[in-house]
Amino acid sequence: MKIKVLTISEDILGANEEKARRNQGRLDKHDVLAVNVMSSPGAGKTSLILQTISGLKQKARIGVVEGDVASTLDANRVHELGVPVIQINIPGGCHLDANMMENALDNLPLEDIDLLLIENVGNLICPAEFALGEHKRAMLLSLPEGDDKPYKYPLMFTEADVVLINKIDLLPYLEFNIPAFHKAAIGLNPKAKIFQVSCKTGEGLEDWFSWLLDEIGKMKRG
Amino acid sequence: MKIKVLTISEDILGANEEKARRNQGRLDKHDVLAVNVMSSPGAGKTSLILQTISGLKQKARIGVVEGDVASTLDANRVHELGVPVIQINIPGGCHLDANMMENALDNLPLEDIDLLLIENVGNLICPAEFALGEHKRAMLLSLPEGDDKPYKYPLMFTEADVVLINKIDLLPYLEFNIPAFHKAAIGLNPKAKIFQVSCKTGEGLEDWFSWLLDEIGKMKRG
Numbered sequence: 001m002k003i004k005v006l007t008i009s010e011d012i013l014g015a016n017e018e019k020a021r022r023n024q025g026r027l028d029k030h031d032v033l034a035v036n037v038m039s040s041p042g043a044g045k046t047s048l049i050l051q052t053i054s055g056l057k058q059k060a061r062i063g064v065v066e067g068d069v070a071s072t073l074d075a076n077r078v079h080e081l082g083v084p085v086i087q088i089n090i091p092g093g094c095h096l097d098a099n100m101m102e103n104a105l106d107n108l109p110l111e112d113i114d115l116l117l118i119e120n121v122g123n124l125i126c127p128a129e130f131a132l133g134e135h136k137r138a139m140l141l142s143l144p145e146g147d148d149k150p151y152k153y154p155l156m157f158t159e160a161d162v163v164l165i166n167k168i169d170l171l172p173y174l175e176f177n178i179p180a181f182h183k184a185a186i187g188l189n190p191k192a193k194i195f196q197v198s199c200k201t202g203e204g205l206e207d208w209f210s211w212l213l214d215e216i217g218k219m220k221r222g
Numbered sequence: 223m224k225i226k227v228l229t230i231s232e233d234i235l236g237a238n239e240e241k242a243r244r245n246q247g248r249l250d251k252h253d254v255l256a257v258n259v260m261s262s263p264g265a266g267k268t269s270l271i272l273q274t275i276s277g278l279k280q281k282a283r284i285g286v287v288e289g290d291v292a293s294t295l296d297a298n299r300v301h302e303l304g305v306p307v308i309q310i311n312i313p314g315g316c317h318l319d320a321n322m323m324e325n326a327l328d329n330l331p332l333e334d335i336d337l338l339l340i341e342n343v344g345n346l347i348c349p350a351e352f353a354l355g356e357h358k359r360a361m362l363l364s365l366p367e368g369d370d371k372p373y374k375y376p377l378m379f380t381e382a383d384v385v386l387i388n389k390i391d392l393l394p395y396l397e398f399n400i401p402a403f404h405k406a407a408i409g410l411n412p413k414a415k416i417f418q419v420s421c422k423t424g425e426g427l428e429d430w431f432s433w434l435l436d437e438i439g440k441m442k443r444g
Contacts, residue, residue, distance in 0.1 A: 040263045041346045041375060042367025069347060071373040094316065094347040122374065123347055124263045125291060125316040144366035144389060145264025151293040152344065153263060167366060173395055 016130055019098035023105060023133025030110040032063075033219045034118060035212070036096075036132055038156060039140035041122030044166040046074040047199035048140060048208075049117050053081050055209045056115070060216055063113040065104045067096040067121045074119060084108055095126040101133055114216050124149070128156040136215060138162040143170050147177045150184035157188045162195065164208060169198040238352055241320035245327060245355025252332040254285075255441045256340060257434070258318075258354055260378060261362035263344030266388040268296040269421035270362060270430075271339050275303050277431045278337070282438055285335040287326045289318040289343045296341060306330055317348040323355055336438050346371070350378040358437060360384040365398045372406035379410045384417065386430060391420040 027034050037045050046066075053062050064085040066075040075087035086104040088096060096118065108116070118134060120127040128137075139160040141149055144167060150157045157163065163185055165178070182194060193211060197204035249256050259267050268288075275284050286307040288297040297309035308326040310318060318340065330338070340356060342349040350359075361382040363371055366389060372379045379385065385407055387400070404416060415433060419426035 040344070040367075041371060042262065042364075068374050070376050071370075073370055073373060092351075094345070121347070122262070123316070123345055125343070125345055126348070129314075142264075142366060144364060144392070145262075148293075148295055149263060151295060152290055154292050170366070170392070170395060173392060 013129065016098045019102060020131035020133040023098055023101050024135070026105055026110065027116065027133060027135070030113070031220055032110055032113050032116050033136070033212075033216050034116040034132070034134040035136045035138055035215075036118045036120055036127070036134035037138050037140070038120045038124075038127045038160075039122065039142070039166075040124045040145055043122070043140040043142040043145065044199045045119045045122070045140055046077060048164065048166065048197075049074075049119055050077060050081065051199050051202065051205055052117060052209070052212070053078070053083055055205060056212065059213060060114040061112055063108050063110075063116045065096075065101070065108075065116065065118040067100070067119055069093065069121060084113070090121065094121055094123050095130050096120050096132055097130045098132055105133075114220075115212060124153045124156050128159045135219070136161045138164060140164045140166045141181075142167040143174050143176045147181040147184070150181070150188055154188055157185050157192070160189060160192055162193045162208070162211065163189075165194065165196045166199055168196045168203060169201050235351065238320045241324060242353035242355040245320055245323050246357065248327055248332065249338065249355060249357070252335070253442055254332055254335050254338050255358070255434075255438050256338040256354070256356040257358045257360055257437075258340045258342055258349075258356035259360050259362070260342045260346075260349045260382075261344060261364070261388075262346045262367055265344070265362040265364040265367065266421045267341045267344070267362060268299060270386065270388065270419075271296075271341055272299060272303065273421050273424065273427055274339060274431070274434070275300070275305055277427060278434065281435060282336040283334055285330050285332075285338045287318075287323070287330075287338065287340040289322070289341055291315065291343060306335070312343065316343055316345050317352050318342050318354055319352045320354055327355075336442075337434060346375045346378050350381045357441070358383045360386060362386045362388045363403075364389040365392050365396050369399045369403040369406070372403070372410055376410055379407050379414070382411060382414055384415045384430070384433065385411075387416065387418045388421055390418045390425060391423050
């Protein structure tokens with residue numbers, strides 16, 4: 001029975017990849033840069049998105065997709081900032097997939113969006129396996145989670161274009177070895193950009209904003 | 223294709239439940255209390271297990287099962303305390319299941335164990351769906367994850383016998399509404415015990431130890 005499941009899972013992953021490519025085609029057509037934001041529960045994805053909306057509102061038109069097992073808490077907070085947002089709830093699920101993303105794209109004004117931020121379900125494992133059609137992947141690792149996470153959740157680190165070390169304001173109260181973390185993360189993924197930020201205080205977010213604007217610019221120039 | 227998968231998943235869950243019952247029968251035969259410890263990555267499962275070994279070593283014989291996507295970092299730390307430990311690595315997986323648990327039981331000296339602590343994979347979603355044969359489920363929620371987690375990950379809270387609020391030493395530096403969290407957690411699961419602890423300072427762990435000893439006592443008395 002186990003082998004059967006693996007086979008079907010591979011089919012699903014294959015079908016998902018194909019659908020993801022189609023989603024990316026739609027995004028490309030409208031020059032929308034899509035960034036899949038992934039992390040453990042409570043690492044600060046929503047705070048990052050809210051800060052990014054505030055920081056870039058004069059420079060880019062932003063849209064948001066919120067993925068959660070349950071609740072619309074995060075989407076409500078985004079909505080209050082006047083940004084188009086779609087909430088995807090997946091009871092019994094643990095990650096977004098390309099089908100869900102297609103549904104979200106059907107309901108977003110793509111012609112009025114430069115940057116689509118996708119908040120994946122809080123989970124450091126499964127979301128990394130399912131492409132949505134995004135152009136870039138950003139993962140957050142919050143300081144309280146510990147500096148050993150690259151060893152325990154290697155795929156997420158391998159797949160990320162950007163790693164944001166969040167909650168850097170808590171550094172004085174925690175044992176977190178930043179050089180050791182950098183070494184482990186870069187060991188898995190030499191091309192990853194690593195930014196140290198605090199979505200609470202705003203520290204370090206300018207680097208993230210610059211990176212996003214740079215990528216949006218590349219997208220517009222084709 | 224989606225329906226197909228759901229059907230097969232149900233078969234898997236059914237087969238898993240049956241295997242879990244058999245695992246529990248083996249544990250019962252040896253009067254071993256098994257506790258499935260679940261949380262997000264980095265919430266403090268390993269620290270809780272290490273503290274529990276230290277706190278109860280005169281009162282109970284402990285064994286440990288460590289579940290991780292990759293690495294043996296946690297098992298090494300348990301092993302250093304001279305406790306029998308089995309590491310289960312599941313590349314591409316996101317939770318322990320009853321088959322893996324059976325393999326672990328095959329390799330543990332059950333006749334010399336009173337309390338088997340099972341550290342599940344760091345994931346607030348999938349582990350709650352797969353019974354292993356455990357008698358009790360403990361979940362950790364660390365303060366930095368935020369007080370909204372019961373709304374976002376309801377199944378884990380519904381299934382837990384014990385909820386440990388960990389990293390309580392960080393309370394002065396965070397916005398975490400403890401009464402609101404209690405209300406949300408108890409709303410989902412009125413029977414859950416909630417303990418506030420710090421696995422770093424040891425604060426509050428006596429309540430957890432007492433609860434474990436009480437449950438071990440019930441197990442021995444049949």
